[in-house]
Amino acid sequence: MPNERANSIDALGQLLFTRYSAKRIPEKDLQGLGIPSSLYAANWRIRTDIKHPEDGKTIQLIVAARPSFPFSVPHIYTHPELEILKYPHVEERGKLCVWGDEVSFDPQDITYVEHLIKDSHSLIEETISGNLDDDFSVGLLSYWSRSFKTSSKEKKATSLCNIRNLTTRKIHVAYESNKGTVFADTEKQLKSWLTNIGIKSNQKFCSTTLLINLSEAWKPSEYPTNLGEILSILESQYGDPVQAAEAITIVLGSSRRYPAFLIQTNTPNGAVITAMNCVGGIGTRGHAGLLNLYEAKIGNGFRDSIIPQRFLNTRCIQLGVRGIDIERRDPSWVLGRDSNSFLSTTSGTTIGIIGLGSVGSSLLPLLIKAGFTRFVLCDGEPLEAANVGRHLLGMSYVGVNKAEACKRHIERDYPWVEVLHAGSQEWFEDDTTIDLLTTECDLMISATAEWASDKAIQERIESGKLKCCVVFCFTEAHAVATHCYINKAGSFSYGSLFDNTGDLLESCAKFEHRTTKPTHFCGGIFQPYGGIELSFGHSMIAEAVTELACEGIQTDSYRVWVGSRKLLLSAGGEWSHSWEQKYGEIDDGSKVLKVL
Template sequence: MPDTDDTLDEPAVAFATAKTAVAARLTDLAASSDVLQQEELRAYAGRGFAAGWRMPVEFSDGVRRIDLLLPAGFPWQPPRVALIDRPPFLSWPHIEHDGVLCLASDMLDVDPYDPAGVVTYMLGDAAKLIDRLIAGELITDFQDEFLSYWDHAADEGGPHFVSLLTAEPPTREVRVWRGKKFYILAETDAELERWLVNRFGKKPDGFKTDTAALLWLEAPPVPSDYPRSGQDLRRFAAAAGEDPGALLAKFVRPRPDRIVAALGFTTANGPALAGVIAPEPSAPRYGARDPLLKGFRPGTIPDSLLLARYLGNTNLIRRSIERADPDWIHGRGQDSRTAQLREKTVAVIGCGSVGAAIAVTLAQAGVGRLVLIDFDILKWSNIGRHVLGATYVGQPKSKALAEKLRSDFPHLYVTDFVCDADTAVRRHADVLASCDLVVSATGSWTADSRLDAWQETTARRIPIVYGWLEAHACAGHALLIGDAEGSLRHGFDRTGLPHFQVTVWPNGTPLRREPACGAAYQPYGPMELGFINSLIAELALDALLSATEPTHRIWVGPRKRLVQIGGGWSAVWREDSSFREEGGFILERPWPVADDSGKEAQAA
């Protein structure tokens, strides 16, 4: 064991060694530099810089000073470079408020074993960036990376903005709910109310919405053109193709205490949103004159004049907007599957450790509507491998999972039924028939065969994905019976034993028992389940997007674990052309079909 004191000193020794190497490299480069004192390092508050050098560098417009800065974690953390002689903040892109440069190389991994080489590269990169900034080549980066620079220019304090809006033109009237700490923008009141109920479990007391505006412009402004006053907001409305005397005048007429607007822009990297608040002009400090009606009786002032007075020289409050709409949550607007999945409805029957994980994955993937069906109650013994934790113990699994998903993904539609598969078929067949897919994760042959029989009788054949485990989750199966011919029962005998199994247990399946009547279980954990749950969820997504033919996929677990707990590979698996002794892979096999005599024949 190394000495404790030596271990504690190791980071300091590494930093000192790297710092010495950097100092030597600066000398080799014939760079004139001065060591930064602590007072100078404190100018970069919160950065954690422990050492640095200031040096003059010749650029196309003359000499400018730069700082080379080493964080306390150097060489394991990258060095930074700051420009001392610079124009006011937000005049040039890629320079933070304290002058530290945002270099592309900051996002790259660096070699901690060559600190001098890393510094040489960073200084060269910084010089190239500064030269381009001096030449005015990167001004359009303000627009391409609009959100970062708007965040820098946003006012401190004020409400947090969350947007459920569809981030696209045209300019239009939208709705806003104004909470104490945050505002939520949405297309309709109904969308706002449902989101809030899903997120917080109930409608806020005194729920009320107001009119807001979404002003859409084809290109974002550079910082020097950011709106600062009500007059600027009118200018933006005009640029958005909206007559300020129409949309904004409608907002002003009832004399609100503030006007809320979202500014939308088309950028090279996708749509961007920014928020502004225009407070009602305040009355003069002395006298009781109304700044809006001055010179007019109530109800007689022209709309155009009222708008000009309301949105005049009053300072706007600029705020960042955090998008929470489905397009942004599911793929940041770049996943082509999002729109398709949003229109899909999936029923998940069986909300245990398999079905619940699949439901969460489908929600994260963007499936718009989920129907959760399970009759069981969540127990303490379940939570070791279930997505639900102690908060939900004692509740029906389907109901608790629905509550969690509504809170975690407030834009989704999630319903639940506390019942078994047979009851779901008898009492809620209309709900199942309206789905695009049913996922059965019951682990019950009775339940699965009931669904198989139901599928054959439906007027519109609803695809079903079945998922099941072999003992101790040493293998797992996902089966799609789609809208073409096929049946679950073709791969099983009448008691529910599959014709093809990957594993075999010479001494019988090793079960553990609780000190209770009939309480047996298999002690596998979430790691083993993770592969199988992903297998089933992926086939479910394939079924929603394209797959229709019967598809059987198998997760063949690692041999090492199988042997450790007394199992082995089955004879039928060993004879298969895809057999691999080591395991640990996914296999796709044809699913059996019935021939004319009713006997089972393997699909070609």
């Protein structure tokens, strides 16, 4: 392998010399160019006819081949280097960002480097001429993060704010030493997030701050350096110095010495959240959230009288600001980077799940990733070690009630999710659970496969106390088929699939032997199957629930995932002839059958 790499480097050198008269750069000369020699296997210099805009010298392209060439594209540097943040697509030490992630190449044909060099030459010409200045907006976060220095100990801030709200507004913020700074639109949202990640919120580190919305993105030369420039932006937005002063007070009145605030910027690729903090220290005694600056507070440097506008301007100009690293963790970004069309509907839908076993528990992460955020969970049993092989939860939750354990798990891993209630009894024995299922849930999922529970649901439907649609789901023996029946509101048509004792009238698979196995407890049995067999059914059910939430139904819907014939035969079964006569051939399986 080392010889192959060396041969590739030699071939590249020959190509560059033949096409561009490129000369290899000795390692000792790289230090003078500011290029770290340890990162590259070899470097070549190519002369161009482009004049550097600052000193008029002819720009050279430095082709730096990485040790993994030809499977990784060489880096291209400019010398003399173009100034970072003055020209788009320029990184540290004059390195060019030439090809984006969408560009593909054939690593077995190294002539792709010719296209790279041609594109580099064109990029330099375009960026020097100013034709690419709009790209500062397109790639805003790259340039923003390069405009300030961060220490290895500095934690990235977190934004939970709704980017669809295009207004300048007061928001809430927590300054937490271990998790960093967290911004949220509301106090409830902030406290819920902190609780779910294991932090008890308190007034010592919770405060209010400002989110400023900009209609156009700044270029790097326009990045603010002091709070006075922020005040000027607010004055321009409001057209009223009093309103601008009230807004800036939310920052100045922070309980923190170095308060942070958000900047929301609209770009061609959608809204972007960035953040800044004050670096000089505001020296207040803490008046977070006070909007009326003109009621001066002792401790801010004034007596109880009006603060003149000119003093406010001076104070803001003297207070430096800098950018800070921030990461969006709001559902719109996490669940599809603002491209999930389901979210507007699913995020407002509350789902009740009865039964958090092998089917119900594994639906949770799929439903959350579809955008559902509010749940009522019910299960009367604790997790056992033998459940782990086909359950969402692992060994750390053994012995914990399944509903309560699922609540802990999803709220920790998906902190924006809210579990309204985790019932640890049979749902029809718990008045609190019954009330929440019937009054709060927009739809329900019954995943118990227990006839008594399903009949209790029927009773609630027929009495008019349960008015939402119910999704019933269960598996056949050895999980060779997973059924999903959507029972429209006001009926119990699902019951027509079973006899009076809950036996399925028509199954997909037929077995001539007993499919359950006894446990070591009196009367105990279990159905042998694993998590792989179930996974396809989980996806089918989650898709059906999402369609129900987004589109609704006029009639019942019934679909079945049938596993492979190979799985069926390995379990000693065959497809049911009566099922196939009624609903159609199953053949080799591994597909969804839409029965209704």
